[in-house]
Amino acid sequence: MVKVNYKRCGYCGACVGVCENLAINLIEHIVVIDEKKCSDCNLCVIVCPLNALEGEK
Amino acid sequence: MRELMDSYDVVVVGAGPGGSMASYASAKNGVKTLLIEKSQEIGEPVRCAEAIPSIEEFGIKPSPEFVRNIIKGGILFSPSGKKVVVTQGKAQGFVVERKIFDKYLAVRAGRAGAKIAVKSTVVGLERDGDYWNVIVEFLGEEYVVKTKIVIAADGVESNVAEYAGLKAKKKPLDICSCAEYEMTNVELFDKNMMEFYFGNDVAKGGYAWIFPKGETANVGLGVRDKKKKAIDYLEEFIENSLASDKLKNATPVEFKVGGAPVSGPIEKTYADGILVVGDAAGQISPLTGGGIYLAMDCGLMAGEVASKSIKSNNWSEDVLKEYEKLWKEKHYEYLLNHLKYRKILEKLSDDELDALAEALGDNLDGIDLKKFVKRIITKKPSLLKYFKDLI
Numbered sequence: 001m002v003k004v005n006y007k008r009c010g011y012c013g014a015c016v017g018v019c020e021n022l023a024i025n026l027i028e029h030i031v032v033i034d035e036k037k038c039s040d041c042n043l044c045v046i047v048c049p050l051n052a053l054e055g056e057k
Numbered sequence: 058m059r060e061l062m063d064s065y066d067v068v069v070v071g072a073g074p075g076g077s078m079a080s081y082a083s084a085k086n087g088v089k090t091l092l093i094e095k096s097q098e099i100g101e102p103v104r105c106a107e108a109i110p111s112i113e114e115f116g117i118k119p120s121p122e123f124v125r126n127i128i129k130g131g132i133l134f135s136p137s138g139k140k141v142v143v144t145q146g147k148a149q150g151f152v153v154e155r156k157i158f159d160k161y162l163a164v165r166a167g168r169a170g171a172k173i174a175v176k177s178t179v180v181g182l183e184r185d186g187d188y189w190n191v192i193v194e195f196l197g198e199e200y201v202v203k204t205k206i207v208i209a210a211d212g213v214e215s216n217v218a219e220y221a222g223l224k225a226k227k228k229p230l231d232i233c234s235c236a237e238y239e240m241t242n243v244e245l246f247d248k249n250m251m252e253f254y255f256g257n258d259v260a261k262g263g264y265a266w267i268f269p270k271g272e273t274a275n276v277g278l279g280v281r282d283k284k285k286k287a288i289d290y291l292e293e294f295i296e297n298s299l300a301s302d303k304l305k306n307a308t309p310v311e312f313k314v315g316g317a318p319v320s321g322p323i324e325k326t327y328a329d330g331i332l333v334v335g336d337a338a339g340q341i342s343p344l345t346g347g348g349i350y351l352a353m354d355c356g357l358m359a360g361e362v363a364s365k366s367i368k369s370n371n372w373s374e375d376v377l378k379e380y381e382k383l384w385k386e387k388h389y390e391y392l393l394n395h396l397k398y399r400k401i402l403e404k405l406s407d408d409e410l411d412a413l414a415e416a417l418g419d420n421l422d423g424i425d426l427k428k429f430v431k432r433i434i435t436k437k438p439s440l441l442k443y444f445k446d447l448i
């Protein structure tokens with residue numbers, strides 16, 4: 001599953017906007033990814049402006 | 058929060074410019090309205106360069122409370138540094154303090170009669186006959202708020218429309234990934250002109266900007282690139298670009314990041330008991346990434362249509378589709394045109410961007426597209442292949 005590097009994240013919500021599985025929620029300042037819904041498509045990794053997401057290789 | 062223990066006619070999700078304007082219109086028309094915002098501070102975190110055109114048409118005075126600067130036009134820089142000054146007659150815009158402006162708009166909605174829930178996240182919608190149960194989390198507790206209409210104004214995240222079965226998610230390259238420092242001690246060409254920097258090394262698929270904000274300036278950029286991140290482009294823009302010299306004494310006072318959905322409006326912005334506005338609906342210029350004005354205007358229309366439908370006791374999609382008709386009449390052509398221009402710009406090499414700037418000349422007053430394209434292709438026939446579809 002995609003990992004969030006909380007030290008890099010700027011809680012902007014761009015990743016949420018591309019997740020068609022609705023696996024990501026930005027609860028105020030904290031990105032929460034639902035392992036059960038994530039399909040490892042890595043679309044969120046591409047859009048993150050800060051490189052705060054690391055996809056499964 | 059007692060606001061979450063009631064039921065409503067209209068529940069608006071997201072207290073950005075779109076949601077606050079929708080709540081204002083709905084409450085002002087005497088309809089029971091709740092505005093839900095997940096942040097504990099409305100307007101934060103800021104994800105914006107904070108430039109807006111005139112707001113007087115909304116009956117809002119450009120008050121010094123949130124206006125930081127008046128803008129008279131822009132200066133475009135081609136990759137090699139050719140300058141094109143763009144003005145639009147005497148038209149003016151503003152750079153605002155978004156966190157104060159957004160809060161001002163929310164207060165305005167509250168004063169018109171809307172209830173507001175803060176630090177409250179909408180995590181789901183359930184259909185219940187002709188009603189919605191809006192599932193909200195506040196301080197770790199779950200609340201269920203019943204409403205007739207939901208207005209999804211949740212910005213780029215766009216979860217709420219999807220909960221209702223509409224398609225609102227975007228593709229990664231349909232979103233401009235942005236990073237920005239608000240800085241002080243920026244040397245400006247003109248304190249009332251916005252600066253735009255283009256080039257495939259400067260900001261692939263987007264542009265870099267310096268928007269003067271009085272004692273500070275927003276220095277940022279947006280890119281659409283699979284490889285290099287916005288933050289890396291930004292550090293390079295500051296260190297090593299046409300603007301570096303003017304930024305050498307500058308230092309940040311705020312950091313902002315965000316995603317701007319710049320690929321035009323979503324397929325459908327209404328369904329039974331739901332309307333979608335602002336960034337969530339893709340109501341943002343695909344060329345400039347400007348979305349505050351559009352979110353406000355479409356938000357207003359959504360609030361009007363929602364309250365009218367409550368009064369007529371019919372909030373089915375047959376009635377609510379009026380909203381899409383209204384916003385399309387006013388803004389659809391503009392959005393599609395901007396998408397077209399963006400698609401042309403993103404194809405140009407740095408040399409072609411320089412040639413384009415050359416062809417445009419030093420000054421443009423107003424953007425009269427026909428004149429514009431004619432000027433380009435008489436001066437640089439080599440660019441004809443990109444612009445021929447516009448003639």
Ligand SMILES: Cc1cc2nc3c(=O)[nH]c(=O)nc-3n(C[C@H](O)[C@H](O)[C@H](O)COP(=O)(O)OP(=O)(O)OC[C@H]3O[C@@H](n4cnc5c(N)ncnc54)[C@H](O)[C@@H]3O)c2cc1C
Pocket residue numbers: 070071072073074075076093094095096100104105106107108109177178179180210211212213214216217235236237277313314315316317334335336337341346347348349350352
């Ligand atoms: C870096 C950057 C620079 C920009 N610069 C400009 C500019 O100079 N001029 C301009 O006009 N536009 C600019 N834009 C675009 C502009 O910021 C947006 O178009 C505008 O904010 C859209 O307004 P909105 O009301 O649709 O959404 P937003 O302003 O994004 O508001 C959405 C709100 O919904 C809340 N929310 C989201 N999900 C939930 C949920 N589940 N429950 C409760 N609340 C929720 C969010 O916290 C947020 O407050 C820029 C964008 C970026 C990223």
Ligand code: SF4
Pocket residue numbers: 004008009010011012013014015016026031047048049050051052053314
């Ligand atoms: S896109 Fe990146 S910076 Fe923005 S919220 Fe997601 S992980 Fe954080």
Ligand code: SF4
Pocket residue numbers: 002018019020021022023024033037038039040041042043044045
């Ligand atoms: S990898 Fe794909 S499914 Fe998983 S969180 Fe990211 S966008 Fe969503």
